[in-house]
Structures are given as C-alpha cells and as structure tokens.
Amino acid sequence: MAIQVKVLDRPLAQTSYVRAMLKGMAITFKHLVDPHKKTVQYPEQKWDISPRWRGTHRMLTDENGKAKCVACGLCPQICPANCIKLVPGEDEEGNRYPLVYEIDEFRCIFCGYCQEVCPEEAIHVGRHYENAEYSRAGFVYDLERLMAQTHPVCEMWDPADPKGE
Amino acid sequence: MADVQLVNLTIEGRQVSVPAGTSILEAAKAAGVLIPHYCYHPSLSIAGNCRMCQVEVEKLPKLAPACATAVAEGQVVHVYSERALEARKGVLEFLLLNHPLDCPICDQSGECELQDYTYREGRAEGRSQEPKRFNPVEDFGGDVLYVTNRCILCTRCVRFMDEVAKDTVLNVSERGDRAVIGKFEGKDLTHPWASNVVDLCPVGALLSKDFLNKARAWELDRTPSICPNCTQGCNTILETRDNVVVRMRPRTNSEVNRYFLCDEGRLDYRWMNRTDRVEAPLVRRGDRLVAVDWEEALKAAALHLNGKRAFVLASPKLSNESLWMLSRLVEKTGGRGAFRVAHGPEAPLPGVPDLALRAERAPNVRAAELFGFTKSDTPLSALGSDDVLVIADHELAPADAEAVQRAASVIVIGTTLPEAARHALVVLPATNVAEEEGTFTNLRGRVQRYLQARSAPGMARPVWWSTGDLLAFLGERAGYFLASEAFAALAAARPEYAGMSYDTLGLKGQLLAGAAAPAEAARS
Numbered sequence: 001m002a003i004q005v006k007v008l009d010r011p012l013a014q015t016s017y018v019r020a021m022l023k024g025m026a027i028t029f030k031h032l033v034d035p036h037k038k039t040v041q042y043p044e045q046k047w048d049i050s051p052r053w054r055g056t057h058r059m060l061t062d063e064n065g066k067a068k069c070v071a072c073g074l075c076p077q078i079c080p081a082n083c084i085k086l087v088p089g090e091d092e093e094g095n096r097y098p099l100v101y102e103i104d105e106f107r108c109i110f111c112g113y114c115q116e117v118c119p120e121e122a123i124h125v126g127r128h129y130e131n132a133e134y135s136r137a138g139f140v141y142d143l144e145r146l147m148a149q150t151h152p153v154c155e156m157w158d159p160a161d162p163k164g165e
Numbered sequence: 166m167a168d169v170q171l172v173n174l175t176i177e178g179r180q181v182s183v184p185a186g187t188s189i190l191e192a193a194k195a196a197g198v199l200i201p202h203y204c205y206h207p208s209l210s211i212a213g214n215c216r217m218c219q220v221e222v223e224k225l226p227k228l229a230p231a232c233a234t235a236v237a238e239g240q241v242v243h244v245y246s247e248r249a250l251e252a253r254k255g256v257l258e259f260l261l262l263n264h265p266l267d268c269p270i271c272d273q274s275g276e277c278e279l280q281d282y283t284y285r286e287g288r289a290e291g292r293s294q295e296p297k298r299f300n301p302v303e304d305f306g307g308d309v310l311y312v313t314n315r316c317i318l319c320t321r322c323v324r325f326m327d328e329v330a331k332d333t334v335l336n337v338s339e340r341g342d343r344a345v346i347g348k349f350e351g352k353d354l355t356h357p358w359a360s361n362v363v364d365l366c367p368v369g370a371l372l373s374k375d376f377l378n379k380a381r382a383w384e385l386d387r388t389p390s391i392c393p394n395c396t397q398g399c400n401t402i403l404e405t406r407d408n409v410v411v412r413m414r415p416r417t418n419s420e421v422n423r424y425f426l427c428d429e430g431r432l433d434y435r436w437m438n439r440t441d442r443v444e445a446p447l448v449r450r451g452d453r454l455v456a457v458d459w460e461e462a463l464k465a466a467a468l469h470l471n472g473k474r475a476f477v478l479a480s481p482k483l484s485n486e487s488l489w490m491l492s493r494l495v496e497k498t499g500g501r502g503a504f505r506v507a508h509g510p511e512a513p514l515p516g517v518p519d520l521a522l523r524a525e526r527a528p529n530v531r532a533a534e535l536f537g538f539t540k541s542d543t544p545l546s547a548l549g550s551d552d553v554l555v556i557a558d559h560e561l562a563p564a565d566a567e568a569v570q571r572a573a574s575v576i577v578i579g580t581t582l583p584e585a586a587r588h589a590l591v592v593l594p595a596t597n598v599a600e601e602e603g604t605f606t607n608l609r610g611r612v613q614r615y616l617q618a619r620s621a622p623g624m625a626r627p628v629w630w631s632t633g634d635l636l637a638f639l640g641e642r643a644g645y646f647l648a649s650e651a652f653a654a655l656a657a658a659r660p661e662y663a664g665m666s667y668d669t670l671g672l673k674g675q676l677l678a679g680a681a682a683p684a685e686a687a688r689s
Contacts, residue, residue, distance in 0.1 A: 070269050070270045071270075071378070072268075072269030072270060072381070073381040073383075073384065074269065077381075077384075088378045088379070088380075088381075089378060090377065090378050094302070095270075096270040096378050119268075119269045
C-alpha cells in the first residue's frame with residue numbers, strides 16, 4: 001500500500017518565507033549601520049585588555065640585559081601549581097642568579113602570586129594571550145624565552161594608588 | 166646533685182625552679198619561653214653586647230639583660246612587657262641601620278635570627294635616611310666566607326675561636342659603627358673545627374662556601390643522623406633537598422659533641438649521593454652479571470655458601486645491626502671476619518672534653534671489634550683458598566685485589582661493585598647510612614641511632630636485611646623486616662647491648678653495659 005501524505009491547506013501568509021527573510025535582512029542591515037556595534041574583526045582588530053590581565057610570564061631585565069632575578073626561591077615556594085623550576089647559581093662576579101629558571105605555562109594557573117612575591121620585580125605575568133604552540137614541550141618557557149618576551153606586563157595595583165585607598 | 170640549691174621564680178606567669186646561678190635566659194628556656202638573643206650561646210662565655218635579651222624584672226629600676234642576670238628567689242620576670250618590647254624594638258632598629266635588606270640572596274634567609282626576631286618584635290619600616298655602611302665580602306679561609314655588611318657584631322665567632330677552638334684568629338677590628346670582624350695578620354680560619362662559626366653566626370655574615378647559593382633553608386628536609394666519618398659519633402642533622410643530601414650540620418648532644426661538628430666531618434657527605442650504585446641483585450650467568458629478584462639472588466648466594474666457610478670483609482661503616490648479622494653469618498659457616506679502617510690525623514677541639522676528630526675514620530669500629538671482626542691493615546691475609554669471600558660494603562685497596570682473586574668465590578653485599586671484585590658470583594645491593602635506619606657504637610661505647618634521610622636507589626636493602634634473609638636460606642630463623650626488630654634481636658643476643666631498644670636509645674643514645682666507667686675517666 002502506497003503511503004499517502006495528507007497535505008493541509010494553509011493560508012499563504014503562514015507559508016511564505018518572503019516576510020521572514022525581509023525581517024532577518026532588516027536586522028542584519030540594522031547591525032550594519034548600528035554605531036554601537038560590538039563585533040571585533042579579530043585578528044585584524046583586538047580588544048584592549050585590562051591592565052590587571054594575567055597571562056603568560058615575562059622576565060624583566062636590568063640595563064645590562066641580564067635577568068633581574070636573584071634566584072631567591074620565593075616564586076617556586078609560593079606557586080600553588082608548583083610550575084616553577086629554579087636552580088640557583090653564582091656568576092663570575094659572585095652574584096646569585098638563576099642557573100635554571102623554567103615555568104611550565106600549562107601547569108600555571110595564572111594567579112600572579114609569583115609577581116606579587118618577587119622582591120626584585122623580575123618575574124611578571126603578562127598582558128598577553130595567543131599562546132599557540134606545536135608541542136606540549138613548547139609551553140615550558142625557559143629563562144631565555146621569558147626574557148625575550150616583549151608584551152606589556154600586568155599591573156597588580158594602580159601605580160598612583162598602590163595601597164588601593 | 167643533692168646539695169644544689171634551687172631558686173624559685175616566675176617568668177611570664179610561669180613558676181620555675183632552677184639551680185642557683187642560672188641566668189634568667191636559661192631559666193626562661195626551662196619555662197618554655199624563648200627570650201630573643203644574639204650574643205649569648207650556651208657553650209660560650211657571656212658577652213652581653215647585643216642587648217637583645219633585655220627583660221623587665223620587677224623591683225629592678227632598669228631592664229636587665231637576661232643572659233647576664235642570675236636568677237634570684239621570688240623574682241618576677243616579664244619578657245613581653247611593654248617596656249621590654251619597646252627596648253628590643255629599639256635594639257633591632259639599631260641592628261638594622263647597617264644591615265642590608267638582601268634576604269633574597271642571603272643563604273641564612275629562613276634560618277636567620279635577625280629575620281625571626283624582626284618579624285616578631287621589630288619595626289615594620291625603617292626610619293633611617295642615611296646610606297648604609299658598605300664593606301666588601303672577605304674570604305676567611307677554610308670553608309668560611311665573611312659578608313661584612315650583614316654582621317651584627319655579636320662576637321660569637323670571636324669567642325668560639327678564642328675559648329673553644331683555642332686558636333685566636335678572629336677579632337673585632339675598628340671601633341664604633343666601622344667595627345667589623347677581622348683576622349689577625351697572617352692567620353686564617355684553618356682550624357679543623359673552624360666551620361662551627363658558620364652555625365654559631367645568628368645572621369648571614371659567616372657563610373659556608375660549600376653551601377653557598379645551593380639551596381634555601383625552607384626547601385630542606387632535616388633528618389637526625391650520626392656523622393659517619395670517624396669513631397667519635399657526633400650527632401648530626403642531614404639536610405636533603407629533592408632526595409639529595411646537601412648539608413650536614415651538628416645536632417646538640419651534651420654527652421658527645423655538644424653543639425659542634427668538625428670541618429672534615431661536615432663536608433664529607435657527597436659520597437652519600439653517589440649515583441654509580443648497584444641497584445638490583447645480580448647473579449653471574451656465564452661471563453655476565455644478570456639482574457634478578459631478591460629471592461633468586463639470595464638462593465644463589467646461599468648455594469655458594471652452603472658447606473663452605475665464609476670470610477666476611479665487613480666495613481666498619483656498617484650499622485650495629487648489619488655487623489651483628491654478618492657476625493652471625495661468620496658463626497654459622499665457621500668462618501672468620503676482618504676489616505680495615507682508614508686513618509687520618511686526629512684533631513681535638515680543646516674547649517670540649519673528650520671531643521675530637523678521631524684518627525680512625527669510620528663510625529663503628531668499636532662494634533666491629535665487639536662482634537669478632539679482626540682489625541688489620543691487611544685484612545685479607547688470613548683468607549683461605551677455599552673460603553667464600555663476602556665483601557660487605559668494604560673498600561678494596563689495590564693491595565687487596567690479588568687476595569680477592571685467591572678466594573674460591575666472591576659474594577658482594579655493597580653500595581657499589583668494586584673493580585677488583587668484578588668476578589663476583591652474586592652481588593646484593595646495599596643502602597648507605599643516609600638511606601637506612603640503624604645504630605652506631607662510638608669509641609666510648611655510646612650506641613646512637615640514625616634515621617633514614619633519603620630513599621634508597623632501586624632495590625637496595627640494608628645489609629642486616631639481606632644478610633638476615635641469607636641466613637634464613639642457610640637454615641636459620643626467618644629474617645627481620647624492621648631495623649628495630651634486628652636491633653631487638655641483637656640486644657637479646659649480646660650482653661653488652663642488653664636492655665636496649667630503639668625506644669630506650671631515643672636520639673641521645675645510651676652507653677654499652679660496662680662502658681660508663683672509661684668514658685667518665687676520659688672526661689675528667
């Protein structure tokens with residue numbers, strides 16, 4: 001027995017798509033000319049991120065291009081994710097410096113404690129995202145790589161009002 | 166002791182009775198109150214120059230330095246009264262006038278008394294506008310580095326060298342705010358006990374070159390141990406970081422080493438971290454040594470020993486438990502045992518009676534002799550040609566190599582496989598002193614415990630464990646699983662150790678039965 005399909009007779013106003021399409025196009029057109037539109041043309045355009053944004057790290061350097069870090073060991077101590085590896089050493093002038101300094105950005109939870117605890121203002125979390133890599137190992141940033149980063153760093157507090165008063 | 170007069174006083178509301186003549190500081194310690202102090206040290210004379218231990222004593226017009234004030238009947242001492250706290254705050258502020266704020270790069274950071282007390286009682290912010298004094302770092306010779314800027318001039322180091330080491334090297338040079346610790350012309354801190362000034366220094370002014378920049382104090386795990394480098398048996402703390410021994414420091418024991426440890430002892434710890442270790446039991450198959458499990462290796466060793474006499478070459482660096490178990494192996498097979506001990510110059514610490522870096526550089530010579538091992542410079546001379554040679558972690562000198570070849574077969578129980586014993590039939594991996602629990606008997610017959618500081622490599626086991634299991638395969642009772650069990654069995658079997666157990670030994674040790682008299686004689 002052949003299947004029979006019952007076709008209901010509906011008014012044209014309910015079955016025509018012309019009106020719905022015009023409605024949709026009206027919305028599109030409205031967005032096209034809306035002066036308050038929110039769409040950002042990423043990656044050509046980017047949002048301004050907050051000065052307190054905490055992204056991948058950056059090690060600041062002194063005027064001689066050396067890392068400011070003195071290998072005091074406070075950041076590995078305070079790090080809740082245990083992602084900082086530090087081996088202290090001594091350079092030719094008898095100064096303490098990090099022989100090995102590695103941050104596993106995969107383990108990092110970007111709490112910013114390392115920046116807050118650093119007595120030398122050496123390690124900073126950065127105002128930076130876009131961290132794609134081809135391998136997992138690429139996310140373990142060594143000292144050289146941390147020093148080579150150029151992005152702006154997080155401002156933990158307003159420099160004009162450091163105590164937040 | 167009966168004629169000692171006791172004085173009653175109140176410290177911070179706590180009643181204490183101490184012998185007459187005790188200082189308030191020591192009495193407060195007995196009451197469980199730590200009065201902050203820098204220049205005072207129980208083993209040194211009272212200097213009273215740091216003014217940090219000032220406390221308020223009722224009915225005294227001025228604050229009293231607790232280290233230099235003797236207790237009196239009915240005294241009422243307030244350590245944390247407003248006046249005392251204010252005075253100490255002032256003292257700390259003056260100490261910090263010239264002290265650099267370089268805690269992040271200072272090795273003492275984390276175990277620094279200046280840090281502790283400033284955190285507890287000091288001013289949070291400095292008020293001084295003047296530049297800080299600057300002096301370069303000076304090498305004091307030996308293992309000691311002097312960071313002049315950090316010095317608070319407590320003179321503990323000067324007094325230690327004068328009074329305890331009796332080798333006057335250090336002095337206070339210059340006066341006033343230019344004062345620094347200096348060396349006398351042409352002298353260096355080369356006294357064999359000089360490194361103790363590093364421990365005595367309450368701040369980071371005197372540093373160990375060996376430990377410099379190596380680790381932070383808060384990263385270290387600390388384990389009570391015994392120095393394994395001579396027969397004196399000084400009490401130590403082994404400090405490890407990531408399972409690596411990085412420092413050895415003295416642990417207080419008034420009966421043995423007081424607060425001190427010699428340089429040679431404290432710097433000789435690197436061998437505990439050796440990485441060229443035997444990690445699995447090995448059995449010879451043809452011309453190769455093959456790794457097997459413990460049971461198979463012990464069976465093979467028992468097979469080689471069966472019906473033969475064992476000649477046990479036992480290291481005097483082994484624990485009491487291990488040496489006793491080896492002596493039972495000697496007994497069981499009707500063999501003999503011998504050892505050699507390395508010698509070096511003896512170096513006494515004049516200020517402490519009966520304390521020296523001893524000539525015999527092994528911790529357990531006394532027990533080895535007690536358990537029937539013969540001390541000899543040529544320990545293998547008595548080795549018979551049909552004996553089974555058991556080398557228990559003993560070092561082989563070049564002269565021994567020929568004798569080792571003479572043995573019918575060789576079994577090695579050791580941390581490493583010596584070159585001269587490459588033809589061993591069975592090799593059983595052993596732990597070293599940092600990796601096991603055990604006891605040593607020092608030259609005065611004091612039995613002292615040490616604890617495990619780092620994990621053993623691979624399948625290595627303490628010698629008493631493997632030897633006990635080996636004896637079980639030879640028909641003795643089953644072996645032991647805990648060092649305390651092995652020691653209990655030793656105490657039951659040997660009259661000298663009768664009544665001892667790990668509980669009674671504690672961490673201060675106990676003298677062998679009948680050993681008290683000679684020790685007392687040597688002391689007086």
